[in-house]
Amino acid sequence: MKIRSDILRTYQSLHTWTGITAGLLLFIGFFAGSLTMFSSAINDWATPPDYQLPQVESGQHDVLLQQVLSLNPEALKGVSVSFEEASSPVSWYGHGSARGFSMDDQVWHATLNEQGDMITELRHVNELSMLVDYLHRSAGIIGELGHDQAGVYVLGVAAFLYFIALVSGVIFLLPSLVKSFFALRKEKGANRFWLDSHNLVGIASLPFHIIIAVTVIVFSFHDLFYGGLSQVYGDKPMFGGGETHKEIRYELKDLPSLDDIKQATLTYAPGYEVKSISLSRLTTAHPSATVMIVSERTLMRGPHNDYVFMNPFTLEINSSSVTSDHGQQGIWGAVVTSFFGLHFGSYGGELGRWLYFVMGLGGAFLFYSGNLIWLEKRRKKQSTKQSRSSHFMANLTIGVTLGCLIGLAGTFAASKWLTLADWNINIAYMWVYYTLFLSTMASAFIIGAARFSIIGLSLFIALCIMIPLNSMIALALPSIGIWSPNSMADFGIEMGAIGFALAACYALKRARQRVYEGEVDSIWYCPKMSKQPHVRSRVA
Amino acid sequence: MSQTDKIQPHWWSKTLAGVFAGFFLALGLVGIFAWVGPTGLTEQITPEQRSWKTQFNMWMITPVWCLILSFVYMFKTGKQAWFYLGSSAVLSIAIVYALRSYL
Numbered sequence: 001m002k003i004r005s006d007i008l009r010t011y012q013s014l015h016t017w018t019g020i021t022a023g024l025l026l027f028i029g030f031f032a033g034s035l036t037m038f039s040s041a042i043n044d045w046a047t048p049p050d051y052q053l054p055q056v057e058s059g060q061h062d063v064l065l066q067q068v069l070s071l072n073p074e075a076l077k078g079v080s081v082s083f084e085e086a087s088s089p090v091s092w093y094g095h096g097s098a099r100g101f102s103m104d105d106q107v108w109h110a111t112l113n114e115q116g117d118m119i120t121e122l123r124h125v126n127e128l129s130m131l132v133d134y135l136h137r138s139a140g141i142i143g144e145l146g147h148d149q150a151g152v153y154v155l156g157v158a159a160f161l162y163f164i165a166l167v168s169g170v171i172f173l174l175p176s177l178v179k180s181f182f183a184l185r186k187e188k189g190a191n192r193f194w195l196d197s198h199n200l201v202g203i204a205s206l207p208f209h210i211i212i213a214v215t216v217i218v219f220s221f222h223d224l225f226y227g228g229l230s231q232v233y234g235d236k237p238m239f240g241g242g243e244t245h246k247e248i249r250y251e252l253k254d255l256p257s258l259d260d261i262k263q264a265t266l267t268y269a270p271g272y273e274v275k276s277i278s279l280s281r282l283t284t285a286h287p288s289a290t291v292m293i294v295s296e297r298t299l300m301r302g303p304h305n306d307y308v309f310m311n312p313f314t315l316e317i318n319s320s321s322v323t324s325d326h327g328q329q330g331i332w333g334a335v336v337t338s339f340f341g342l343h344f345g346s347y348g349g350e351l352g353r354w355l356y357f358v359m360g361l362g363g364a365f366l367f368y369s370g371n372l373i374w375l376e377k378r379r380k381k382q383s384t385k386q387s388r389s390s391h392f393m394a395n396l397t398i399g400v401t402l403g404c405l406i407g408l409a410g411t412f413a414a415s416k417w418l419t420l421a422d423w424n425i426n427i428a429y430m431w432v433y434y435t436l437f438l439s440t441m442a443s444a445f446i447i448g449a450a451r452f453s454i455i456g457l458s459l460f461i462a463l464c465i466m467i468p469l470n471s472m473i474a475l476a477l478p479s480i481g482i483w484s485p486n487s488m489a490d491f492g493i494e495m496g497a498i499g500f501a502l503a504a505c506y507a508l509k510r511a512r513q514r515v516y517e518g519e520v521d522s523i524w525y526c527p528k529m530s531k532q533p534h535v536r537s538r539v540a
Numbered sequence: 541m542s543q544t545d546k547i548q549p550h551w552w553s554k555t556l557a558g559v560f561a562g563f564f565l566a567l568g569l570v571g572i573f574a575w576v577g578p579t580g581l582t583e584q585i586t587p588e589q590r591s592w593k594t595q596f597n598m599w600m601i602t603p604v605w606c607l608i609l610s611f612v613y614m615f616k617t618g619k620q621a622w623f624y625l626g627s628s629a630v631l632s633i634a635i636v637y638a639l640r641s642y643l
Contacts, residue, residue, distance in 0.1 A: 006546040006547045007547060007614065010547050010549070010613050010614075011613065013549070014613060160606065160609065163606045163609070163610065164606075164609055164610050167607075167610035167611075168610070213606070214602050214603055214606065217602045217606070218598070218599055218602050221602075222598060225598045225601045225602070226598055228563075228567045228601070229567075229570070229571075229574070229594065229597060229598055229601075231567075232567065232570070232571035232574060232575075232636050232640070233574070233581065233594075233640075234640040236581045237590065238590075238594045239587070239590065239591050239594060240587045240590070240591070318588075319588055319591065329588075329592050330579070330589065330592065332579065332589075332592040332593045332595070332596035333592035333595075333596075335596055335599070336592060336595045336596050336599055339599055
């Protein structure tokens with residue numbers, strides 16, 4: 001395909017500058033995002049085995065719910081009933097709420113013992129996945145803006161740059177696309193190899209990346225867009241309108257049984273399975289039941305499930321995220337739901353999650369390799385002295401990418417030990433992550449990217465190996481109080497850690513070659529410490 | 541091709557045209573669609589249908605805006621970008637305003 005050379009040049013610069021400004025933020029977003037695919041496994045792995053109370057037999061949920069509601073008035077505001085094996089049958093927030101970002105949420109768990117008496121316990125919500133999700137949505141940028149974290153808006157802006165980078169990358173790749181798409185030229189030097197794999201990954205997962213860019217922008221700026229739309233709409237209502245609310249006070253004794261709610265849901269959405277039911281505002285004029293349902297055969301709107309919203313007393317369905325014969329979503333609802341589902345990867349069950357995990361890591365690779373290509377392009381040939389901006393960018397690239405990896409691996413490695421002390425575990429996670437991230441950044445700048453890449457990768461490998469090692473310690477010395485995996489999903493987390501360690505071992509081997517035996521005019525070249533004691537002054 | 545036919549960089553003015561004029565053009569186009577497109581604002585629809593259509597309209601702003609932002613650099617100069625995007629934005633918003641007043 002032939003494209004005018006001035007267009008190519010314009011879009012090449014555009015790709016370079018959008019990529020280099022947004023790439024590292026997106027790296028964190030993508031790496032953490034690919035881990036969020038397994039967030040429930042992560043939480044389960046990080047929570048002590050006796051944290052959730054035992055599930056009750058089916059049919060007993062109603063008995064338990066009645067006892068909870070009569071003895072704990074605060075549960076009337078919001079209580080959830082779970083039918084999943086691994087979670088407490090009934091729980092409600094004692095402090096905080098399910099919405100928003102808070103680190104000191106406490107939840108009451110309730111179950112029935114063998115005699116049929118109610119047992120309740122108040123526990124901190126241990127959400128290791130919340131840290132991962134927080135990094136995914138904000139790249140770890142601290143601060144709040146309005147009702148969201150500042151980082152969310154920063155990533156929203158980065159997503160614009162990312163979209164432009166995708167379009168411009170495709171445009172300036174088009175002329176050579178057919179010729180070199182599947183080419184992975186190893187023999188033409190490292191730079192060529194990075195470039196080829198960058199292009200291959202980028203083009204192969206282009207639809208995924210376009211979806212992610214668009215959805216991230218909407219997630220960050222929907223308030224602005226709704227604001228604009230409300231001007232367009234004028235007097236027309238955007239939501240609701242038309243219906244009149246009868247002021248009815250509902251009596252708790254009229255609450256239908258959970259089975260009735262389940263039945264109403266399944267009639268509306270056949271083929272689904274009910275995961276949990278959350279009842280809220282039960283004694284007000286606007287009671288609501290949110291039924292979370294799962295199906296592996298459809299595209300789901302939420303990260304883990306679909307929703308049906310109904311009035312728990314009348315069993316009238318208000319809205320849902322399911323496209324059903326009974327609903328009125330039509331084509332518009334289907335498209336909107338698809339956008340959500342395609343971002344969250346909540347379709348195709350386990351296989352879909354793995355696919356998104358791989359594509360997320362592929363995205364992280366795309367941004368890392370993009371930075372490497374930038375550095376290689378600016379290499380000053382036949383000179384051991386490279387420009388300051390190259391050194392800065394190399395340090396920043398290594399600092400941020402390894403900082404994120406080391407921070408997360410360290411938090412996972414420390415997680416079980418942190419539960420032993422009596423503090424708020426979620427705040428402890430934050431401390432571990434930020435300490436590791438910031439000290440990694442600082443070390444990369446002090447020691448220099450080339451040499452630090454070796455130290456950093458070694459540390460990452462050590463922390464990854466710590467994760468299964470902790471389980472061995474737990475097996476050998478059960479008295480300490482940490483625990484080993486007790487489910488396939490838990491085991492998967494530890495296998496994943498070993499997988500990351502192996503991948504990092506390979507990267508370490510290649511990095512060693514690049515640093516010690518690579519070309520002398522490369523930014524990555526560094527003689528061994530023993531051969532050149534003054535190396536520090538050169539890098540700094 | 542002579543030097544004057546080639547695309548000039550004009551990064552700042554083109555980017556700003558894409559961000560500001562582009563946003564209003566995207567909003568205007570989505571607005572026209574919201575009023576006269578299928579399941580439009582003049583039709584009698586249930587609250588649930590309205591909720592989904594409004595969400596859909598909101599979602600459409602982003603892809604339109606992003607495409608404008610991506611291709612604004614095809615304009616030869618920043619002035620041209622501002623002229624064409626700006627006038628289309630004004631026109632589309634004017635149409636929306638007219639629809640809002642008369643429908």
